[in-house]
Amino acid sequence: MATVMKFTSPAAEFPLGTVFENLPGVTVELERLIPHDTLIIPYFWVRGAGDEDVEAAFESHAGVTEIRLVDSVDGEYLMRAGWDREYVGVLSALVATNLVLLSGVGTSDGWQFEVRGESREEISEFRAYCQDKDIPIDITAVHALLPVRGEGYELTDSQREALLAAYERGYFDSPREASLEEVAADLGITQQSLSSRLRRGHRRLIAATLAGS
Template sequence: MTVIADISVPADAFPLGRVLEDIPGVEIELERIVPLQEAIIPLFWISGGEASTIDTTLRDHPETKAVDQLTSAEDATLFEVRWSPDINGLIGALVDTRAKILEATGTADEWEFRLRFSSHEELSTFNVALTENDIPVTLRHIYNPTLPEDEAALSAEQRDALLTAYRQGYFEVPRRTTLTELADTVEISDSALSQRLRRATNAVVEDALLRDDDPNE
């Protein structure tokens, strides 16, 4: 049975946290992790710092094999980093248990994850792996999505952002508000709101339009 867990870990338990701990004020949103045979490649958005400084910091870290800046949006930059496949700890546990990262954000102090596991056994295996690597983890919330509307796994923050954008006319043509004005309303940065809206929209589309699709088509 599918289980979803909201957890938080200290930033130094996660490679990106260790790499960027000397750059205060950065905000990171993990896009996804691609496990390959020869490397592990995370894609993530970083805001709150100079892209060139972040790039140099990433490249100079011993855990990093390669870095690419893919694109920029608002005040955030999308980075692709290549790590060695033998990296352990939190990343190893995520890859080994095939956890799906629904949402992940971090600062220089703490990372928060919303993870989907295919079973309670995989969640248990994940917790054991963290314990064996001396990684302190706080389990903030855990639940089993059983109703159809739960499967999109919209977080409270995503739902609030989507409803606020709708009510203030962000989706109208022409728009009645801007991304900057919306960000001020929900008290987060432009880039963080942009990513939150995109993830929320993606989840709603999957839930509303793809639920009955044949996966084999």
């Protein structure tokens, strides 16, 4: 059965985490992880960078082959990073054990990851890989991933909670009955975290319904 695991890692242990030395107030959210012949290319968002030169803040990283700005929207920056497959870290561990990255959010306080495996055995392989390679992780939760009201919906608990809270508060109504800030406050999370959960939840629902029709 598909299994989801949540874990944390120190800010400096993840290659992109060195940005917090230059911009300690930013939040970095991984968007996609794409296998490639020679590179792992994650797209990620940078928030809270102000008007600084975001690319310059990612100047030097062990194992990184490129960092470039892809787009900017309302003060948020979409960037792409690539580094050698031989670099040993969280992302190489995910690729080596075939886990799917569901979310990865980093601040100067550390990184929070959520990943999915097809079975508990794959999760165990990931843990063993990290132990063998001395990759510091702290597992905070492991649970089976069950469909929500239909085959293949595969929402995580946090995504389902966010979508339901936004729906019940009238966030999706026109005009809106509640703002993103109000729904986030109800859940006790930041607006950025709520926005991420809603976006990823929408993506999964569309993939399981409209895209599959």
